[in-house]
Amino acid sequence: MIPFRLQKVRTEVDAIAAARAGGRYIAGGTTLVDLMREEVERPERLVDINALPLGGIRTEDDQLVIGALARMSEVAAHPDTLRLQPLIAEALIEGASPQLRNVASIGGNLLQRARCPYLRMLDAPCNKRVPGSGCAAIGGVNVGHAILGASAHCAATHPSDLAVALVALDATVRVRGPAGERSFPVELLFRLPEATPHLEHTLQPAELIIEVRVPHDASARHARYLKVRDRSSYEFALVSVAAALHVEKGVIRTARIAAGGVGTRPWRMRASEQALVGRAPDRASFEEAAQRSLDGARPLSGNGYKAELLPRTMVRALEMTREVV
Numbered sequence: 001m002i003p004f005r006l007q008k009v010r011t012e013v014d015a016i017a018a019a020r021a022g023g024r025y026i027a028g029g030t031t032l033v034d035l036m037r038e039e040v041e042r043p044e045r046l047v048d049i050n051a052l053p054l055g056g057i058r059t060e061d062d063q064l065v066i067g068a069l070a071r072m073s074e075v076a077a078h079p080d081t082l083r084l085q086p087l088i089a090e091a092l093i094e095g096a097s098p099q100l101r102n103v104a105s106i107g108g109n110l111l112q113r114a115r116c117p118y119l120r121m122l123d124a125p126c127n128k129r130v131p132g133s134g135c136a137a138i139g140g141v142n143v144g145h146a147i148l149g150a151s152a153h154c155a156a157t158h159p160s161d162l163a164v165a166l167v168a169l170d171a172t173v174r175v176r177g178p179a180g181e182r183s184f185p186v187e188l189l190f191r192l193p194e195a196t197p198h199l200e201h202t203l204q205p206a207e208l209i210i211e212v213r214v215p216h217d218a219s220a221r222h223a224r225y226l227k228v229r230d231r232s233s234y235e236f237a238l239v240s241v242a243a244a245l246h247v248e249k250g251v252i253r254t255a256r257i258a259a260g261g262v263g264t265r266p267w268r269m270r271a272s273e274q275a276l277v278g279r280a281p282d283r284a285s286f287e288e289a290a291q292r293s294l295d296g297a298r299p300l301s302g303n304g305y306k307a308e309l310l311p312r313t314m315v316r317a318l319e320m321t322r323e324v325v
């Protein structure tokens with residue numbers, strides 16, 4: 001591990017100033033410290049933000065407001081999360097392990113880095129780690145990689161389960177930085193790799209995530225997260241689907257669907273959603289909509305199975321929304 005300096009800050013102003021001077025925010029450290037140990041990340045200065053007043057979970061006009069420093073386990077167990085947005089609780093519980101969830105923060109979860117093995121293999125080319133060095137996954141082992149949104153430069157999937165749920169729910173993120181404060185949809189936090197895979201998110205330098213806001217609507221109660229993975233815990237998704245349906249008088253009025261494990265960012269499934277609106281919530285509608293999830297999919301040599309697993313997972317997730325009483 002390369003030596004680094006650690007600065008503890010108590011105010012957002014100090015945090016932003018320290019990051020502007022070249023520091024890197026650290027919250028739970030469960031992603032960043034791992035990467036520093038492996039020397040994939042080499043920050044010279046860390047800005048410990050844990051003393052900032054960015055924890056907690058509250059409701060405002062039925063919106064769930066989650067502080068950037070709230071811990072994954074705390075958010076998953078909170079009565080307001082369970083009451084207003086059970087999908088978020090389910091997605092969080094499906095991630096990592098109990099020990100990690102006790103330490104890992106919501107802001108850090110959204111900004112965790114890809115789990116492509118080549119990112120962590122210092123002797124392999126990786127455009128995320130060394131821009132312009134190439135992508136070992138495209139012609140190499142790409143079983144876990146993306147079938148949506150990949151470029152010739154990178155095919156790593158986005159790893160956060162929470163982000164998939166937040167994208168389906170039209171959540172927004174509030175950030176503060178040297179130029180002030182702004183809010184935007186969580187979906188727009190994540191970049192496609194295109195020719196610059198090392199740029200993973202749309203935050204400006206020194207911008208700090210403050211909170212996430214999740215609007216409530218009639219589909220929230222009938223929402224489920226289904227994650228398919230190689231083992232049942234402590235493992236990232238091969239394919240996951242967050243689905244929420246609002247059904248009235250036997251007709252689907254609103255459908256919200258996003259998928260994980262298949263895209264280079266959490267993937268909103270708008271074509272599938274549109275195919276469901278106005279239809280009956282039955283197997284035939286679900287299967288038709290699930291086929292639309294493959295619009296634009298381009299499997300690599302080793303991940304063709306995802307083109308079959310994604311629609312199947314979506315059908316099952318949609319069926320599960322009907323099992324919620």
Ligand SMILES: Cc1cc2nc3c(=O)[nH]c(=O)nc-3n(C[C@H](O)[C@H](O)[C@H](O)COP(=O)(O)OP(=O)(O)OC[C@H]3O[C@@H](n4cnc5c(N)ncnc54)[C@H](O)[C@@H]3O)c2cc1C
Nearest residue numbers: 027028029030031032095096104105107108109111161209
């Ligand atoms: C073995 C293992 C298994 C895992 N499995 C899963 C899984 O199945 N699903 C899943 O979703 N996740 C999984 N994770 C990832 C885990 O959820 C993340 O490591 C964790 O959420 C990151 O949060 P943190 O607070 O520790 O972030 P940190 O490591 O502290 O920070 C991560 C990044 O976010 C930045 N950052 C942190 N907070 C802020 C902020 N407020 N504003 C701006 N930048 C910020 C940091 O600078 C850093 O770049 C796993 C991790 C491990 C180690």
